Amino acid sequence: MEEEKEDLKKESVPDKQTALFNLIEKLATNPNVSGDVIQQVIDMQKQGFDRDAEQAFNEAMCQAQNKIELVVAKKKNDQTHSTYADLKAILIHTKQIYTAEGFSLMFYEGKTEKEGHVRVCADIMHSGGHTKQRFVDIAIQTTGIAGKTMMTLVHAQGSAISYGRRYLICMIFNIPTGEDDDGNAAGNSTIDDEQIKYINEEIKKKAVDEKRFLAYLSVTSVEKINLSDFGKATKALNKKKV
Numbered sequence: 001m002e003e004e005k006e007d008l009k010k011e012s013v014p015d016k017q018t019a020l021f022n023l024i025e026k027l028a029t030n031p032n033v034s035g036d037v038i039q040q041v042i043d044m045q046k047q048g049f050d051r052d053a054e055q056a057f058n059e060a061m062c063q064a065q066n067k068i069e070l071v072v073a074k075k076k077n078d079q080t081h082s083t084y085a086d087l088k089a090i091l092i093h094t095k096q097i098y099t100a101e102g103f104s105l106m107f108y109e110g111k112t113e114k115e116g117h118v119r120v121c122a123d124i125m126h127s128g129g130h131t132k133q134r135f136v137d138i139a140i141q142t143t144g145i146a147g148k149t150m151m152t153l154v155h156a157q158g159s160a161i162s163y164g165r166r167y168l169i170c171m172i173f174n175i176p177t178g179e180d181d182d183g184n185a186a187g188n189s190t191i192d193d194e195q196i197k198y199i200n201e202e203i204k205k206k207a208v209d210e211k212r213f214l215a216y217l218s219v220t221s222v223e224k225i226n227l228s229d230f231g232k233a234t235k236a237l238n239k240k241k242v
Contacts (some may be wrong), residue, residue: 056126060102063101090166091169105125106125108121118161120168138161199225
């Protein structure tokens, strides 16, 4: 039996599976081999398959990342006067490369405890049998600079999901996107000078208790308000809840 297991280690993944089935069938017909021994063989080989699949995943990831180059940011964001690489450009530039290395991506919406956010999840599947999961929580923003409504809730959610997809693709394959500064949708930066000025003016004009307002947003100053909370801040000011 030891010789048969050594031969099994030398086979390719598909051949290993066939060889394992043959070995199990042979052991099962041997009255001298207990069910515990058969289970040990199955568990041992499963661990081996998992290691091989993960190694193939990692090797393919290295190959894909080595081939993917800069995606130039050409799409304009009229709200922030910036440019970014949109989802279509990223897929055109990268999909053929990562699928050639055996990868496929499946996106879906998950559950998040963050109010006003949508969770975008991705299963990173490799043809060798290994899968990894990643996710990101994206703020759903219906308002733009100065707190004016710029899109419906449905449109804003779709925009957030689209952003989440391209954010995850870039994160998964370590894709550089040049001058992409459209990260405001991810809520990873603070508000800009124009937004700071607007909020300060509203606080003064409406006689808002600034300490309570900042505590409501969990920050110590207006300058530190997260961009993803700008809509929340302007909504509070408009309704003067603080």
